[in-house]
Amino acid sequence: MIVRIITVNVKPESVEAFEAETVKNHEGSLGEPGVLRFDVLRDTEQHDRFVLYEVYGDQAAVDAHKGTAHYERWKNAVADMMAGPRESAAYDVVAPADPGRW
Amino acid sequence: MIVRIITVNVKPESVEAFEAETVKNHEGSLGEPGVLRFDVLRDTEQHDRFVLYEVYGDQAAVDAHKGTAHYERWKNAVADMMAGPRESAAYDVVAPADPGRW
Numbered sequence: 001m002i003v004r005i006i007t008v009n010v011k012p013e014s015v016e017a018f019e020a021e022t023v024k025n026h027e028g029s030l031g032e033p034g035v036l037r038f039d040v041l042r043d044t045e046q047h048d049r050f051v052l053y054e055v056y057g058d059q060a061a062v063d064a065h066k067g068t069a070h071y072e073r074w075k076n077a078v079a080d081m082m083a084g085p086r087e088s089a090a091y092d093v094v095a096p097a098d099p100g101r102w
Numbered sequence: 103m104i105v106r107i108i109t110v111n112v113k114p115e116s117v118e119a120f121e122a123e124t125v126k127n128h129e130g131s132l133g134e135p136g137v138l139r140f141d142v143l144r145d146t147e148q149h150d151r152f153v154l155y156e157v158y159g160d161q162a163a164v165d166a167h168k169g170t171a172h173y174e175r176w177k178n179a180v181a182d183m184m185a186g187p188r189e190s191a192a193y194d195v196v197a198p199a200d201p202g203r204w
Contacts, residue, residue: 002146003141003143005107005153019196022196022197023196023197026196026197026198027197030198038197039105039195039197039198040195040196040197041105041193041194041195041196042193042194042195042196043191043192043193043194044104044191044192044193044194045191045192050196051107051193053155089145089146089147090145090146090147091143091144091145091146091153092143092144092145092146093141093142093143093144094121094124094125094142094143094144094152095124095125095128095129095140095141095142096128096132096141
């Protein structure tokens with residue numbers, strides 16, 4: 001299992017549009033067999049800061065996600081909405097160790 | 103719903119002990135009625151960096167968590183294992199909007 005946490009700072013005037021595009025990406029991503037979670041979060045204090053919490057079954061699922069039409073659409077749609085490059089980090093799972101609990 | 107993302111940098115010699123204590127906290131926390139997720143992650147590249155992904159039903163559940171014996175135990179046990187103060191940020195949920203999907 002691979003978890004990716006993506007942080008995006010959005011231009012204040014683009015927050016609503018970014019949310020709408022990212023919800024579309026969320027919906028498309030949950031239709032992929034290798035995607036276990038695709039949570040979209042907004043910082044409680046800093047309203048133009050978003051986090052995507054993406055959980056994949058394996059590296060092949062990460063690669064497959066990047067080849068989907070909804071990812072390509074999202075990437076292009078939000079390119080000019082971001083206040084800077086997005087940050088991402090990858091994580092191994094410590095718990096829950098049982099894949100059935102994801 | 104409230105999501106808290108906690109980042110902890112651990113002293114290299116304390117990584118195994120930190121993992122063991124944090125898995126106990128994970129297990130205790132999932133027994134709380136207001137805790138929806140309590141994922142424990144380890145940075146794939148930086149092995150002494152951990153993330154806790156905590157999802158609560160509401161603020162009362164966050165407060166209740168901080169009053170539990172397993173949280174108190176964890177906080178005390180890991181105090182000397184950390185390489186610096188832990189960082190935390192709170193998030194509102196954009197998606198999935200349906201609480202049944204958490």
